[in-house]
Amino acid sequence: MLKQYLFLALSLFTGIHLSAQVTVEECVKLAQENYPLIRKYNLLNHTKEVNLSDINKRWLPQINVYGQGTVQNETPVFPESLAGIISQTGTSVSGLNEWQYKVGADISQNIWDGGVSKTEQKIERAEDAERQAALDVQLYAIRERVEDLYFGILLIEEQAEQTRNMQTLLQSNLDKLQTMFENGTAMQSDVDMVEAQYLSTAQQLIQAESTAKSYRKVLEIFTGKSLVGQELVKPDTSIPQDLMPDRPELRHFEAQLQTNEARNASITASTMPKIGLFAQAYYGYPGFDYFKSMMNRDLSFNILAGVKVSWNIGAFYTKKNNRRKLRLYSGNIAVERDVFLFNTNMQTRSQLDHIDELKAIMKENDRIVELRTNVRKAAESQLDNGVIDATDLLTKLTDEKQARLNASYQEIRLLQSIYQLKYTLNK
Secondary structure, eight states, X not given: OHHHHHHHHHHHHHHHHHHTEEOHHHHHHHHHHHSGGGGHHHHHHHHHHHHHHHHHGGGSOEEEEEXXXXXXXXXXXXXXXXXXXXXXXXXXXXXXXXXXXXXXXXXXXXXXXXXXXXXXXXXXXXXXXXXXXXXXXXXXXXXXXXXXXXXXXXXXXXXXXXXXXHHHHHHHHHHHHHHHHHTTSSOHHHHHHHXXXXXXXXXXXXXXXXXXXXXXXXHHHHHTSOOTTOEEOOOOOOOOSOOSOOOHHHHHHHHHHHHHHHHHHHHHHHTSOEEEEEEEEEEEESOSXXXXXXXOOOOEEEEEEEEEEEOOTTHHHXXXXXXXXXXXXXXXXXXXXXXHHHHHHHHHHHHHHHHXXXXXXXXXXXHHHHHHHHHHHHHHHHHHTTSSOHHHHXXXXXXXHHHHHHHHHHHHHHHHHHHHHHHHHTO
16 A cells, blocks of 8 residues: 555655656647737638638529519600501500610529639639648748747756756855864955855846846747746657758748639630520510500510520730740749758858857867866865965856856757758758
8 A cells, every 4th residue: 555655645745746747849739829820820711711601602593682663765666558458457556655664684694704713713813822822831931930939948047057056056155164264264355245145146037047047038928838947858869861841931931822822723724615505584564565565565584594605815915925924933933942942051050060169169169168166176175275265265266156057058059950940951
């Protein structure tokens, strides 16, 4: 039973420990999910669905309901000779009335639109993919901002940690000098000098902690997550093996080319004939039978239906130039893509060189810190024996602190440079 309790306690402790850590990848993911721009993805999807629905509805019957009344100064009449013959039979022939009125509906139905609807659907999907890709590019920029902020916090907190270590050493030597002063083996000026340095270091620590706290608050705004008590984990120093960029900008260029290809198909569709059914029905006067309407002025129901073929020959006039414009636009996109790849490759090469430079510099960091520590310890021993004064000791303490800061700064700069490379390649 005791073992079970110990195992449970260990598990809880481990869980708490893990939950108190956050990685740079987690921060980037949270920031991208929390950024207001993310809501545009749903808006783009809804926009695409609405546009596709509108295109599909063109295949529904188109109905136009109308009512009209007109008056005209002349209307068709029977020739006088024919009117005279008819009147002899006792039938009144008055011709069409100047006042005419009708209520009706015109109905049309597409049978074949030459592929226009199909190409418009293809264009809409391609344009939606292009809009999505453009949004990916905007959202990707958040990664760089979050990573820079993350490593900035690591650097400031490392500076604060080294300052605390410096305070500990100063406090130890201050206590030692205070004892030596009481025993008459040190001067008050030595005690004051170390104490002044201790207080100055305390001020530096307050400033570093305040700056780190401020940076953390900004990172919290990005991620939408509280980082109080959270340890920012230093990432590994592995460099991507594949140096081929996989940036969202490349997918955006490809989406633009796909949209252009879809528009090219619409040019062909615009030169095709269109076939459809139509019908016209109305109730009013006059009817389609003008002779009957001349004989009497009764309202009648009339209907007309047929097949309509239309062909816009003018589309052939601009077909060649329209295709040429699309080719020029595609060529411009290809140039922009090549420029982006060229600049990315140049930046990758520069970042790799910088990483190699930092690694070469860092090779001797441990040895430098070790030597500075040895010198400081020797100085503390010499101070005990009265060989040196507080000024010499402070110099050695400062040298050690600077060596440790340089080592920490270069380590974090190396990590940041590696992640800048990963950002450039999207790895």
